[in-house]
Amino acid sequence: MSDAPPVSIDDVRRAAARLEGVAHRTPVLTSRTLNSLVGAEMFIKCENFQRIGAFKFRGAYNAVAQLPAEQLAKGVAAYSSGNHAQAVALAARELGTTAVILMPEDAPRSKREATAGYGAEVVTYDRYAQDRTALGEALAEERGLTLIPPYDHPHVIAGQGTAALELLAETGELDALVVPVGGGGLIAGSATVATALHPAIRMVGVEPAAGDDTRRSLESGVRVTIPVPRTIADGQALPTPGEITFPINQRLVDSVTVVSDEEIVSAMRFAFERLKIVLEPSGATGLAALMAGRVESLPRRVGVIASGGNIDTGRFTELIGG
Amino acid sequence: MSDAPPVSIDDVRRAAARLEGVAHRTPVLTSRTLNSLVGAEMFIKCENFQRIGAFKFRGAYNAVAQLPAEQLAKGVAAYSSGNHAQAVALAARELGTTAVILMPEDAPRSKREATAGYGAEVVTYDRYAQDRTALGEALAEERGLTLIPPYDHPHVIAGQGTAALELLAETGELDALVVPVGGGGLIAGSATVATALHPAIRMVGVEPAAGDDTRRSLESGVRVTIPVPRTIADGQALPTPGEITFPINQRLVDSVTVVSDEEIVSAMRFAFERLKIVLEPSGATGLAALMAGRVESLPRRVGVIASGGNIDTGRFTELIGG
Numbered sequence A, B: 001m002s003d004a005p006p007v008s009i010d011d012v013r014r015a016a017a018r019l020e021g022v023a024h025r026t027p028v029l030t031s032r033t034l035n036s037l038v039g040a041e042m043f044i045k046c047e048n049f050q051r052i053g054a055f056k057f058r059g060a061y062n063a064v065a066q067l068p069a070e071q072l073a074k075g076v077a078a079y080s081s082g083n084h085a086q087a088v089a090l091a092a093r094e095l096g097t098t099a100v101i102l103m104p105e106d107a108p109r110s111k112r113e114a115t116a117g118y119g120a121e122v123v124t125y126d127r128y129a130q131d132r133t134a135l136g137e138a139l140a141e142e143r144g145l146t147l148i149p150p151y152d153h154p155h156v157i158a159g160q161g162t163a164a165l166e167l168l169a170e171t172g173e174l175d176a177l178v179v180p181v182g183g184g185g186l187i188a189g190s191a192t193v194a195t196a197l198h199p200a201i202r203m204v205g206v207e208p209a210a211g212d213d214t215r216r217s218l219e220s221g222v223r224v225t226i227p228v229p230r231t232i233a234d235g236q237a238l239p240t241p242g243e244i245t246f247p248i249n250q251r252l253v254d255s256v257t258v259v260s261d262e263e264i265v266s267a268m269r270f271a272f273e274r275l276k277i278v279l280e281p282s283g284a285t286g287l288a289a290l291m292a293g294r295v296e297s298l299p300r301r302v303g304v305i306a307s308g309g310n311i312d313t314g315r316f317t318e319l320i321g322g
Helices: A009-019 A032-038 A056-064 A069-074 A083-094 A109-117 A132-143 A154-171 A185-197 A213-220 A245-252 A261-275 A282-291 A313-320 B009-019 B032-038 B056-064 B069-074 B083-094 B109-117 B132-143 B154-171 B185-197 B213-220 B245-252 B261-275 B282-291 B313-320
Strands: A041-046 A076-079 A099-104 A121-125 A176-180 A202-208 A255-259 A301-306 B041-046 B076-079 B099-104 B121-125 B176-180 B202-208 B255-259 B301-306
Touching: A009 A056, A009 A154, A009 A185, A032 A041, A032 A261, A032 A282, A041 A154, A056 A083, A056 A154, A076 A083, A076 A132, A083 A099, A083 A109, A099 A109, A099 A132, A109 A121, A121 A132, A154 A176, A154 A185, A154 A301, A176 A185, A176 A282, A185 A202, A185 A245, A202 A213, A202 A282, A213 A245, A213 A255, A255 A261, A255 A282, A261 A282, A261 A313, A261 B313, A282 A301, A313 B261, A313 B313, B009 B056, B009 B154, B009 B185, B032 B041, B032 B261, B032 B282, B041 B154, B056 B083, B056 B154, B076 B083, B076 B132, B083 B099, B083 B109, B099 B109, B099 B132, B109 B121, B121 B132, B154 B176, B154 B185, B154 B301, B176 B185, B176 B282, B185 B202, B185 B245, B202 B213, B202 B282, B213 B245, B213 B255, B255 B261, B255 B282, B261 B282, B261 B313, B282 B301
Parallel strands: A041 A301, A076 A099, A099 A121, A176 A202, A176 A301, A202 A255, B041 B301, B076 B099, B099 B121, B176 B202, B176 B301, B202 B255
Antiparallel strands: none
16 A cells, blocks of 8 residues: 555646536635625635536546446446435436436435436435445446445545635635535545645635534544434535545644534525525535634635535525525 | 717726726626526626626716716715615725715615615605605705716716626627616616627517516607506616617617516526526526527527626515425
8 A cells, every 4th residue: 555645636637627618617706795704805616506506526527537438338326315416417427328326215306306307317215224335236236337436536536626726726825725524525625736735724624513523533533433413414414534535634634613503504594695696504514614703713815615506495495494 | 969879888898997806707607407498508697796786886886986086075876775775885985985875764674784884874765755856866966966877877887888798708709698677777788888899699688577668668669658567676667768778778779578577586496496596586587588488589699697686585585485
């Protein structure tokens, strides 16, 4: 085994070249109202405007695009009820192959339809009676499909890092970068880029308070597993950090802070009313941490990744309360 | 009187220079989902991301900035319960002067607060008992204030035209440009730019069905007055086209189409769920016309101005119905 990190900034640059003309180069929004509220100059990288509505497309496409031709031709698979499902489905279609997505049979109809809408075959399972990992592996083996993991793969991590690469190309040096943490792929890729370009940058992760597995793991120095978190931030409801993402984050992330569901809802309302953008709960956690003062001694120029916007009007109303 | 049009593309270019670094250069969004739905390649100019949440800041700033120093020092005034109020308030603050905004006493608290938040003095009146024009003129004369009209002024029109100037600089030639019509300032400025740069471009205006005064006026060849329209598109609830905007639009606009309140709500929901942006009803009318097939024989490359996003979560929920 080598001591070289599994993902370098050059991997991210190559990912960016693959994504050129395929992924959106999402806009960076600024808001004087937000700046005075937070007390810093804020740059919001709007990955809610990414294809499929979240940053996940970057990593999925970068992974599928690097499969050998023969393997690619046989198709890909993923298990996810969230944004990764749509990301793999769309990546497969863009690269001329097929995708099979394993989803719990009680997943929201809108998510099943969106995934099927990108041309994927959706296979459902009973999440209370069946083990999705075993099912997914059996399905993949039987049909010769390649499983595309949602975060724990160097190609996925490198793909996610392109969001930070674009942000920093637009803003120049930042003093801090605030990134939502679920499995840790987005922040691992972002930290790889940001610390390579600007070694003094402070990398801050944000988790929902109920799902602070990465914070606890960083504190204890080993990957800890917590009960599956109950939080509105469904994209971050994971019990343990990734095997590949965690060591990267251990090396490059300065701190992880947490936000409550109420703070997330406030940030979603602010995003709607003042920034005029739609954020799903997980996509709003970075903004929530900044607005709630959860990032200590905030420096002058701060980037934040608004990582996704997949929420329908019904669920939005339910959360915001009209 | 000269035959020269009251606003030229050079006026718009000078307005753009004044707005440089003051107004946002708003992003242009694209969406493959929208393209396949509409059957054209769409470019959405997001003026909901403009300062104060709507294009109105462009025109107000361009007008206030051109006041002679002595007049500027005395302050400006406007009567509006909508986006123009906030636009004039912010333009005055940016240019180091004061603003007095006349608002009906039953205007939404959020709008009064936003206007006052930009440093303006808000003077309320009883909209059922008092005539705002007479009041505004009396107030302006008494205090030596300059009234900044919401659309019927060459400097306001030139300022609004900068939105189209930016859009076309980013997209290159377009086959059609679809623009919401209230008093007609945004489309007059946009048409001035677009037809000067690309004489073959088709200029399409959109009004709420209940407020089709510009469509009727273009058909009859004279400015007609209709009863004050009842529509959710409050930014377009005007009974008659402007004196200065109408002749410009008569010369440069190819057609005006209308949309129902239901079509506007559908477009707002689509903007939320698929584009991840917040549009107020008037801001969504252009998109609504395209989505509802109200623009006949749609050409290949089509721009649309999403003109504003000022709606709070309560009103949004009320309209969308959860």
